Amino acid sequence: MKLAQQLALAAIGVAALATVPWWGSAVLIQFGINALILATLAQSWNIIGGYTGYPSFGNSVFYGLGGYGTAIAMVQFHLPFAAGLALGAMLAVLFAFLLGLPVLRLRGHYFAIATLGLAEVMAAIVSNLEIAGRNVGLVLPLLKGDALFFELSLGLLALTTLVVAWISRSRFGFGLVAIRENEEAAAVMGINTTLYKVLAFALCSVFTALAGGIHTYWITYLDPDSAFDISLNVKMIIMAVFGGAGTVFGPVLGAFLLSAISEVLASRITSMASLFFGLVIVAAIVFMPRGFADLIRRFREVGWRYFQENVKAHRL
Amino acid sequence: MQLLWQVLVNGVLLGGLYALMALGLALIWGVLNIVNLAHGALIMLGAYVCYYLFTGFGWDPFAALPVAMLVLFCLGYLLQRYLLNLVIRAPMFNTLLITFGLEVVITYLAQIAFSADFRTINPSYAGANFPLFGATVPVVRILAFGVALALTVALWLLLVRTRIGRAIRATAQNLVAARLYGVDPRRLYALTFGLGAALAGAAGSLYGVVSQINPYIGAGLTAKSFAIAIIGGLENPLYVLVGGLFLGIAEALTALYIGPTYTDVVSFGILVLVLIVRPTGLLGRTA
Numbered sequence: 001m002k003l004a005q006q007l008a009l010a011a012i013g014v015a016a017l018a019t020v021p022w023w024g025s026a027v028l029i030q031f032g033i034n035a036l037i038l039a040t041l042a043q044s045w046n047i048i049g050g051y052t053g054y055p056s057f058g059n060s061v062f063y064g065l066g067g068y069g070t071a072i073a074m075v076q077f078h079l080p081f082a083a084g085l086a087l088g089a090m091l092a093v094l095f096a097f098l099l100g101l102p103v104l105r106l107r108g109h110y111f112a113i114a115t116l117g118l119a120e121v122m123a124a125i126v127s128n129l130e131i132a133g134r135n136v137g138l139v140l141p142l143l144k145g146d147a148l149f150f151e152l153s154l155g156l157l158a159l160t161t162l163v164v165a166w167i168s169r170s171r172f173g174f175g176l177v178a179i180r181e182n183e184e185a186a187a188v189m190g191i192n193t194t195l196y197k198v199l200a201f202a203l204c205s206v207f208t209a210l211a212g213g214i215h216t217y218w219i220t221y222l223d224p225d226s227a228f229d230i231s232l233n234v235k236m237i238i239m240a241v242f243g244g245a246g247t248v249f250g251p252v253l254g255a256f257l258l259s260a261i262s263e264v265l266a267s268r269i270t271s272m273a274s275l276f277f278g279l280v281i282v283a284a285i286v287f288m289p290r291g292f293a294d295l296i297r298r299f300r301e302v303g304w305r306y307f308q309e310n311v312k313a314h315r316l
Numbered sequence: 317m318q319l320l321w322q323v324l325v326n327g328v329l330l331g332g333l334y335a336l337m338a339l340g341l342a343l344i345w346g347v348l349n350i351v352n353l354a355h356g357a358l359i360m361l362g363a364y365v366c367y368y369l370f371t372g373f374g375w376d377p378f379a380a381l382p383v384a385m386l387v388l389f390c391l392g393y394l395l396q397r398y399l400l401n402l403v404i405r406a407p408m409f410n411t412l413l414i415t416f417g418l419e420v421v422i423t424y425l426a427q428i429a430f431s432a433d434f435r436t437i438n439p440s441y442a443g444a445n446f447p448l449f450g451a452t453v454p455v456v457r458i459l460a461f462g463v464a465l466a467l468t469v470a471l472w473l474l475l476v477r478t479r480i481g482r483a484i485r486a487t488a489q490n491l492v493a494a495r496l497y498g499v500d501p502r503r504l505y506a507l508t509f510g511l512g513a514a515l516a517g518a519a520g521s522l523y524g525v526v527s528q529i530n531p532y533i534g535a536g537l538t539a540k541s542f543a544i545a546i547i548g549g550l551e552n553p554l555y556v557l558v559g560g561l562f563l564g565i566a567e568a569l570t571a572l573y574i575g576p577t578y579t580d581v582v583s584f585g586i587l588v589l590v591l592i593v594r595p596t597g598l599l600g601r602t603a
Contacts, residue, residue: 055409102592108408109351113542114591117584120539124581135577230535234416241413275424281417285410286402314406316502 006249007165014158021147029146031263033218036153037211039255041232042239043160044207049237050245051167052200053180054104057233058115059208061122062092064227066209067216068126071138074217076131081143085213092209093202100201104194107183116230123228137223140216149218156214157252160207165248176200180246242284244293253292286311322451323568329457331564333522335557336464337537338544339471340515346550347488347508349408350400353415355541356534357422358513362388362520363437363529364430370437377437377525378459384517392513397506404505419534426531437524460522465557467518471511472553484508543587549596 021029041063048056069088073079079087103114127135167173175196178186187193216222243254258280265273287307288295299306341355352358362384369380395418403410444455475481486494487504495501523529523537540563548559563583570582 055412103588106591109345109412110546110591112409112412113351113546114588116539117543117587117591120584121581121588124578124584128575128577128581238413238416241409274420278417278420278424282399282414282421285406285414285417286399289403289406289410311402314404314410315402316404316505 003165003169003248007162010158010161010249014154017154018151021150026146029150031259033146033149033153035256035259036150036157037215038235038239038259039252040153040157040160040211041208041236042243042251042255043157043164044204044211045236046164046240046245046247046251047167047176047204047207048200050240050247050251051164051173051176051180052197054197054201055108055112055237056115056201056204057112057230057237058099058103058118059204059236060228060230060233061095061115061119062205062208063212063215063232064119064122064126064224065091065095066212067222067227068132068138069209070213070216071140071222072131074140075133075138081217084217085210088213089206089209092205096202096205097198100198101194104197104201119228119230119233123224126228127224132224135224137221137226140220140222142220143217146218149214152214153211156207156210161248161252163203163207168248172196172199177246238281238284241289241291242280244291247291247293250291250293257292289314318450319572321449323572324565325448325451325453327565327568328561329453329461329564330568331561332461332464332557333519333526333560334540334544334564335548335560336467336515336522337519338541338548338560339468339553339556340512340519341538341541342545342548342550342553342556343471343515344509344512345545347484348396348400348404348505350404350411350415350509351408351542352509352512353412353538354419354422354534355512355516356536356538357419357426358388358392358516358534359520359523359537360426360529360531360534361391361422362517363524363533364426364435364520365517366521366524367435367437367529370439377439377521378463381463381518381521384521385514386517388517388520389510389514392516393506393510395513396509397502400509401502401505419538423531423534430531432530432532434528434530435524436528437521439525442525454526456525460526463518463522467515468553468557471515475553480507540583543583546587547590551596 017032020032024032041059045056045059048054048059066085066088069091070081070084073084073087074081099118103111103118106114126132132138167176175186175191178189178191179193179196183193212227216227239255239258240251241254242258243252244250261280262273262277265276287310289310295306302309337359340358341352344350344352344355365384365387366377366380369375369383370377400411400414403414439456441455445452446455447453475485483494483499483504484507486497487499487501491501520529544559544563545556546559547562548555548557563586566582566586567579570579574582
C-alpha cells in the first residue's frame with residue numbers, strides 16, 4: 001500500500017475513533033485515553049529512536065516537563081490549560097536544545113545511559129523545587145470531561161503521526177535515516193548531523209510534553225516519581241519496537257496491541273500482567289526483532305520460517 | 317573535622333560495596349557488549365539466597381556468600397547460553413530491551429516467591445563496631461568492604477593471570493581472532509555472564525547485610541551500577557573500584573553538605589558529566 005492510501009485509511013480510522021465518546025462506556029473511554037497517550041509517546045519516541053537511531057531513555061523528562069509545565073501554570077499562576085500546555089512544551093524544547101547538544105554527541109549505550117541519568121537528575125531536582133510542590137507533587141483543578149480528553153489525545157496522536165509520515169517522506173527524514181545507518185557517511189554527504197539530531201530531539205520533545213500535559217490534567221495529580229518514571233520511558237520504547245520502530249504506523253499499532261493485551265490480562269488475572277509484559281518483551285526480541293509491521297509484511301511470503309530466520313540471523 | 321572524617325570513612329566503606337555491585341555489570345558490558353538491565357535483579361536474587369540460608373539454616377551470611385555466588389553463576393551461565401546467545405548479534409538496542417524484559421520477569425517471580433516485605437540479614441554481630449582514629453566503624457561494613465575489595469582483586473588476577481582470563485580479554489578485543497585461536501564463544505560468553513552474575517550474587521549478599529532488601533531494589537541498583545562503571549571505566553576491575561570509591565565518597569559528602577535528598581542529583585549528574593567529557597571513564601584510555 002502506498003503511504004497516501006495508508007493515510008486515507010488512517011483518516012477513516014481516526015474519524016471512527018472520534019465517535020467513541022458518544023457510544024462507548026466510561027471504561028472504554030478511559031482505556032482509550034490511556035492507549036492514545038501511550039501511542040503518542042511511542043510515536044514521538046519513534047522520531048528520535050526509530051528514525052534517527054538514538055535510543056533515548058530521556059523522553060520521560062519531556063513527559064515530566066510537559067506535566068509540570070501544565071501543573072505549575074494552572075496551580076501556581078492560575079492560567080488556562082492551553083497556556084499550561086504551551087509552557088510545558090516550551091520547557092521541553094528548551095531542555096531538548098540545551099541538553100541535546102552535548103548528549104547527542106554520544107552513541108549507542110552511552111547515549112542511552114546519559115539520557116537515563118538525565119531523567120534521574122530531573123526527578124531529583126524537581127522533588128527539591130518549592131514551585132513544583134517538592135516531592136509531594138501538585139493537585140490540579142478537576143475537570144470532568146473524559147470525552148474532551150479523549151478527543152484531545154486522539155487529535156494529538158493524529159498530528160504526531162502526520163508529522164512522522166511527513167518525516168518518512170521528507171529530505172529531513174532521509175537525513176535522519178542516513179544518520180541512523182551511518183553517521184560519518186551522512187556527514188560526508190553534507191548533512192549537518194548535529195542540527196538534524198537536535199531538531200529531531202526537539203520535535204519529539206514537543207509531542208511528548210503535550211501528551212504529558214494532557215495526561216496530567218486528566219488525572220489531576222502529579223508527583224516527581226510518576227512524572228519522570230523510567231518505566232514509562234521503557235514502555236514507549238517497547239511499544240514502538242513491538243510495533244515496528246522506524247515505520248509510520250508501527251508504534252501506534254504496537255501501543256494499541258500491547259495496551260489492549262495488558263488491559264485484558266489485568267482484568268482477568270490481575271497479578272500476571274507484569275510477568276506477561278516481561279515475557280512478551282523477551283519473546284518479541286528473540287522472534288520478531290523488527291516488530292509487528294515487519295511481521296505482517298513478510299509473514300505472507302515466508303510463513304512460520306520467519307521466526308526461525310530471525311533467530312538464525314542474530315544467534316552466536 | 318570529626319564529622320568530616322566519619323563521613324569520609326562511611327563513604328569509602330560504601331564505595332567498596334558499590335564497586336562490587338558495578339563489577340559484574342562492567343565485566344559483562346566490556347566483554348559481551350550487553351548492558352545488563354537485569355543486573356540489579358541478579359543482585360537482589362543473591363541477597364535472597366543469602367537471606368534464606370541465614371534464616372532457614374542459620375548460616376553466617378559470609379559463609380552463605382559463596383553459595384549465593386555459585387547459584388547466581390549457574391543462573392547467569394544458563395541465561396546467556398540458552399537465551400541471550402540467541403540475540404547477541406542483534407543491534408545493541410535489542411539486547412538492552414531483552415535484559416529489561418528479564419528484569420521484569422525476575423522481579424515478578426521474586427515478588428511471588430519472597431513476598432514484597434522488607435527483609436534484613438541480621439547476624440549476632442550486626443550492631444558491633446570499633447573506633448578508628450575517632451570514627452566509628454561498624455564491623456559488618458568493614459567485613460563487607462574487605463570481601464568486596466578481595467573479590468575485585470581476585471577478578472583482576474583472574475583476568476590478567478589465568479588462561480580463562482586471557483580468553484575473556486581476547487574475546488573482548490576481537491571475537492574473530494579469539495575464535496581462530498580456538499575460543500568457543502558460546503561457552504566463553506556463558507562463562508563470562510556467569511562470572512558477572514556471581515559477582516552480583518556476592519554484592520547482593522553483602523547488600524543484605526548492610527541494608528534492607530525487597531524484590532524491587534533491582535532497578536535502582538542497576539542505575540547506580542551504571543554510574544559507577546561509567547565513572548571508573550570498563551577496561552579494568554581496578555578502575556571500577558576507583559569509580560565505586562569516588563561515588564561513595566561523593567554521595568557521603570553531598571549528604572553532609574548539601575542534603576540527603578540531593579545524593580541522586582549528584583551521582584547521576586556526575587554520570588552525565590563524565591559521559592559528556594570523558595566517555596571512556598575517568599581512568600579509561602581516550603578513544
